[in-house]
Amino acid sequence: MQKPLSIPPRHGALDHRYRGEHPMRTLGYLLRPDRGRLLLAVGVFVVKHSPVWLLPLITANIIDVVVEHQPESSLWANAGALLVVLLLNYPLHLLYVRCVGSSVRRMGTALRDALCRRMQQLSIGYHARTSAGVLQAKVVRDVETIEQGVQQSADMGLAAVTTLVGGLAVIALRVPSFLPVFLVVVPLAGILVMRLRARLRTHNESFRQEVERLSSRVGEMTSLIPITRAHGLERAALGRVDGSVRQVYFAGLRLDLLNGRFGALAWILLNTLGVTCLAGSALAAYHHWMSMTAGDVVMLSAFFTVLTGSMTTLLGLTPVISKALESVRSAGEVLQAPDLEINAGKAEVEEVGGRVDFEDVSFGYEGADGPAVEDFTLTARLGETVALVGASGAGKSTVLNLLIGFIRPTSGRILLDGTDMATLDLRSYRRFLSVVPQESILFEGSIRENVTYGMGDAEDLDEERVRAALRDANALEFVDRLPLGIDTVVGERGSRLSGGQKQRLAIARALIRNPRVLVLDEATSALDTRSEALVQEALARLVRGRTVFVVAHRLSTIQGADRIVVMDGGRIAEIGTHEELLNRGGAYAGLQPARRAG
Template identity: 70%
Template sequence: MGELDHRYRGEHPIRTLAYLYRDHRASLLIAVVAFVFKHSPTWMLPLVTANIIDVLVAGGPVGGIWLNAGVLCLLLTLNYPFHLLYVRHLSGTIRKVSTGLRSSLCARMQQLSIGYHARVSAGVLQTKVIRDVESVETMSQQAGDIGLSAIVMLAGGVTVIAVKAPQALPVFLVVVPAAAILVMKMRDRMRTDNESFRLEVERLSSRVTEMTHLIPITRAHGLEKDALHRVDGTLRNVLRTGLRLDLVNGRFGSLAWILLNTLGVVCLAGAALVSYYRVFALTPGDVVMLSTFFTTLTTAVTSLMSLTPIISKGLESVRSIGEVLQAPDLEHNDGKAEVTGVTGRLDFQDVAFTYGVKDLSLSVRPGETVALVGASGAGKSTVLNLVIGFLRPTKGRILLDGVDMETLDLRTYRRFVSVVPQESILFEGSVRENVTYGLPDVPDEVVRRALEDANAAEFVDRLPDGWDTVVGERGARLSGGQKQRLAIARALIRDPRILILDEATSALDTRSEKLIQQAMARLVTGRTVLVVAHRLSTIRTADRIVVMEHGRVTETGSHDELVRAGGAYALLQSA
């Protein structure tokens, strides 16, 4: 949750990254130090090679050869422990930050209002949790592996050159970056071809998806050849752009290789001529060292520049994640009064909401069953969302047991509320896990009672593994009526004081609906129940029926009273 303490205000993603890693600075420092030691053979090798060549040319003592070789072997041996130390601290830090970031995103999603979730699709949020965090993770890892390697190589190489051949340092500081920039400019010309290939692949994906969806119609009308012709045309485009991209990549690879190696030869020849004509003191070993360093330093700068697209993608993902973490549409409960008990009285006093409800005044007594009826868009679901606390009134007040709900911690209030939505929501787990979701150590007899009260025990007992039967993703292995009865059992097992049924029988067949109606007489005892249903047979037994039109209450009364009145409810009944 630490990431949520930060106040995102459209700041630069680099600053956000620094904030995310702020508690891991010691581990990052250890990782950098370990990398310097583990990577030291790469920039020490040219120096050791130069020293050994100078010993050979000058006919120096053989001990110099053994000393240099021994130092390099020692550094190579130290690579193993320092590499493990580097991986443990860098990768460990990146994994911890990624895990914390995903946890923070999920926590923020739980805090964001239902209105926010209605506007932003679940697929978009899932992408942020999975793909965007993965991009940040990849950027951090690549910056560590490739970036540190290039920086250490540059720092080590430039330091060695400054000590061993300072006269050559200005040449390296100009020529090496220039060569790397030239290579990157050549690579930029590939961007258009890469984009064209990506677009053609996307078109192919779209065409294949379209084809699979249309297979029943295609086969029914004998249009297989036409369908294949459409796909084949896209495949030819993918082939053409792919080959063009391969040729561009081949030209780039060859030209870059020729350029860098030609510059390497120029550096070797130039250093050799400087040493031959004694322009300034360069030993044969220095000539080899400078030639080797030119190639490695040029590669290091090119590697740093190749990180640009990875870093750009990662920083864009940081911005994307920030859209959720800085979303202002939160439900604020901190500091408000906790609800320790509910009797179930609800009073709407001149309540209005931006859309759906206008000047609603309604009192619901504890233990009363109130049904809301009306055409689509009448405001029924808005009233239920106001009762749950998903929406807040833009005008007026809602009192819970005489207390303004605006002053209450709604998280504690909802412990006394159970909701059965229009679309039953089950997860891929057992029947028992779905029914007892969020409740630890529920006795078997309580589960059995909830299933029986929801008239679900009959089909659950017939399942292959009974309560332990896995229902599949979103309850795919159950019928609509079975899923809805399990959702009702989940609501009942919490023994709520306020029960909300939003089209709870809409997914049921006639027999299942009758089973629910039979159970309703048992369920409503001692509870305040609010029911929304299109099937008027479901709400005949309600204590009171509230008829709504365009967000306003037009009629209230029992079923018999409203039928005798001959108003809007009677018209719905006759329809």
């Protein structure tokens, strides 16, 4: 049984090491752990690829045996040597693929690992500014491009270099007087072919752009089909797409014709130069201008074609390498991003009492006209529920992000049980905190796995503990009706569940962790009346004995809070209970009609 490839160790230093250096140095660093394996791969490749440049030499030797009536044993010796090298190709090729393939895959795994861990270290502000699709493309597509670039450069580059070096070495030893001709003509032939390809690349780009335009038009057409049908505009819609279809047709036809011209010209050029080389070497041998045999003439002609092809391959690797290096730079944008949440060296949080103090806290977002929160001072005691209300943009979500530690105050401080949170390891603090957001976030797994996410192996947790959390979250009544109960898969982002069901699972996830600090961010705003009632009942169990911060859209959540903090323009406008604020007739009372309408 074949031994499985070992998983590479984590390259923990990579994410801290990348500092905008040249991508080739980064690639060298990534491949450094496998340098011995790669050196072995190069040696193996030279041997396995030797038939390509040995064949013209052995062919020349066999022709000379026939023409000059040399001993028959020489013929068998040459044929036998080539046969042995050919038979060795199979095991050597497998060894080469194993060495290079495992090294490239290890490199890709190390880079993906570094990118994913760096994303976990980057601040929430960075993730708010950077598209999730862009980050996903860096981990998946850019790393795949790097892997493919390194693999192709190794396969095609080694083949071309080995052939060039081996062929020129044979010519230098066998017909040294002809070597200068090859050193001049072969590179020129390769450059001429690449010049022709450059024109082809421009037309390829033009064709690609036309196809992208057509794709955009078709996407637009399909999205507008309801409006198109409703207004009888099918003919107009087809007319818009038809123009793009015709452009793709003409661009494709131009590309096909250019491909045909390029293929014919390249074939004529290379074969003309090959015939010229053959005729020139034949004349040199015929007139005894150089010391050459009939076999040498055939060898030189064969080598011209082989070496020109190798030179063209090397020149053609340029866009492949450039694309891979650009992907290294793209990954480097994440690896060198400075916007990190720094927890190293800070005090671990072993327990949380639940008291939170905001002392003259202010925070402003980069590029904003003014602070999102200004001079915010508030104390929340253990077991107290504090509701934050106010118009959109009043600063409520910013306060919650400050509490969670996603952002840090630009001035003032936040104390957790009397300790400045700036001195604490926020990762350890968040073990005692749970968040129930407006839209619960589930992954494609079972209900059990979603509820116990982050608590170790879900199968090892006591099932009754999971069921108790689901029961307290009013979720057990629908979970038990599902085909597989708590082992039912919820689908991507919980697509098989309703909004209320997903929200109750989010509450169960919070309950099972027994948090000391709880954040409810618009937890019921997107639910219908029945679902809201079930969720509110579950939330009532969840908030007992915990410090709770609530941002809510509906009065039913706000009315039961111990204190309601009304915010306006990032500042605290007033604080009190629901009845106190209504009787005061201030900003909170002014919000009531709008809230009832909502």
